[in-house]
Amino acid sequence: MSLLPEPHQEPRTEHRARIAIIGGTGLYKLPGAVVLDTLDITTPFGPPSSAVTVARLATQAGPGDEDGDGGGDGEGPLVAFLSRHGRGHSVAPQQINYRANLWALKSLGVEAVISSAAVGGLVSSHGTGTFAVPDQVLDKTWGRADTFYDGSLPTGVQHLPAAEPYSAPLRAALIAALERRSEDFAGAGTVAVINGPRFSTKAESAALVQSGAQLISMTQYPEPMLAAELNMHFAALAFITDADTGHDGSEPVTADLVLGRLAAAQPRILAVLSDAVRTVSAGLASAEPANDGGMWRMALMPPAAVATVMGAAGPASHGTKRTGP
Ligand SMILES: CSC[C@H]1O[C@H](OP(=O)(O)O)[C@H](O)[C@@H]1O
Numbered sequence: 001m002s003l004l005p006e007p008h009q010e011p012r013t014e015h016r017a018r019i020a021i022i023g024g025t026g027l028y029k030l031p032g033a034v035v036l037d038t039l040d041i042t043t044p045f046g047p048p049s050s051a052v053t054v055a056r057l058a059t060q061a062g063p064g065d066e067d068g069d070g071g072g073d074g075e076g077p078l079v080a081f082l083s084r085h086g087r088g089h090s091v092a093p094q095q096i097n098y099r100a101n102l103w104a105l106k107s108l109g110v111e112a113v114i115s116s117a118a119v120g121g122l123v124s125s126h127g128t129g130t131f132a133v134p135d136q137v138l139d140k141t142w143g144r145a146d147t148f149y150d151g152s153l154p155t156g157v158q159h160l161p162a163a164e165p166y167s168a169p170l171r172a173a174l175i176a177a178l179e180r181r182s183e184d185f186a187g188a189g190t191v192a193v194i195n196g197p198r199f200s201t202k203a204e205s206a207a208l209v210q211s212g213a214q215l216i217s218m219t220q221y222p223e224p225m226l227a228a229e230l231n232m233h234f235a236a237l238a239f240i241t242d243a244d245t246g247h248d249g250s251e252p253v254t255a256d257l258v259l260g261r262l263a264a265a266q267p268r269i270l271a272v273l274s275d276a277v278r279t280v281s282a283g284l285a286s287a288e289p290a291n292d293g294g295m296w297r298m299a300l301m302p303p304a305a306v307a308t309v310m311g312a313a314g315p316a317s318h319g320t321k322r323t324g325p
Pocket residue numbers: 023024025026084085092093116117118119196217218219220254255258259
């Protein structure tokens with residue numbers, strides 16, 4: 001017997017999104033999507049980085065789709081959106097409440113999370129201006145709350161199998177979207193995650209390459225692990241903004257450089273995200289009951305453990321519902 005009322009049966013919103021996007025640097029909202037709800041959610045771990053918006057995408061991407069939203073007819077799939085650094089980029093990567101962010105999405109009934117991330121490329125196979133869909137994580141962070149099973153809740157000990165930190169079907173959906181959009185991308189890669197907020201030294205960057213990393217981020221840990229602990233599919237759409245300390249002869253990364261390149265690439269990023277959300281929504285819909293069939297089967301953590309941890313902590317509170325962005 002599940003101790004957890006299905007999260008989406010809680011009176012959160014009548015608009016249940018089964019897929020969510022976590023927007024990283026440069027992506028603080030989904031331009032063109034029709035926002036239906038803006039939810040201020042509190043969780044047992046505190047508030048998430050931003051309100052969660054539930055929005056409807058356009059039905060399909062079309063020619064002349066400058067902003068990648070498909071034209072904004074607002075009749076496509078529902079998607080939940082959360083800004084990782086807050087709307088005004090006020091939360092540094094090492095200060096993000098990753099647990100609250102993932103919990104908030106789970107509490108809405110979200111089953112799959114696409115994490116949008118600006119990353120550095122450490123090697124020539126992962127070049128600036130292209131995309132990557134990482135398949136491995138090399139954690140170099142410290143001090144981050146990286147589990148729901150740390151004794152703060154009255155649940156048993158759980159050990160997450162983390163050999164494959166990203167969801168295979170969700171990665172495949174991103175790769176298919178990148179192919180449909182004719183984007184240049186790497187279909188795999190190990191992402192080293194540094195604590196930040198500073199960027200790496202040349203020696204650190206070289207050491208990460210020696211350790212097998214091709215990509216570098218400040219936020220791809222612990223998001224994948226926390227999503228897996230809550231039995232949500234999770235994959236990252238990484239846009240490579242720079243060559244980190246300049247292994248290819250380019251100038252070393254700065255925040256301004258990252259922001260400038262993200263702004264220029266935003267229509268491409270949005271187009272891939274929208275395309276993937278449409279595919280995933282259709283995939284989830286054809287895999288009823290949720291998380292229990294076909295390629296969308298999820299078996300990272302015993303569902304009973306997730307039920308226990310959510311039930312023990314009590315549901316998230318969605319006290320405030322706003323309208324508008
Ligand atoms: C502003 S540059 C450094 C910043 O950009 C990346 O953010 P995100 O992963 O959220 O797209 C990187 O991880 C740093 O947080």
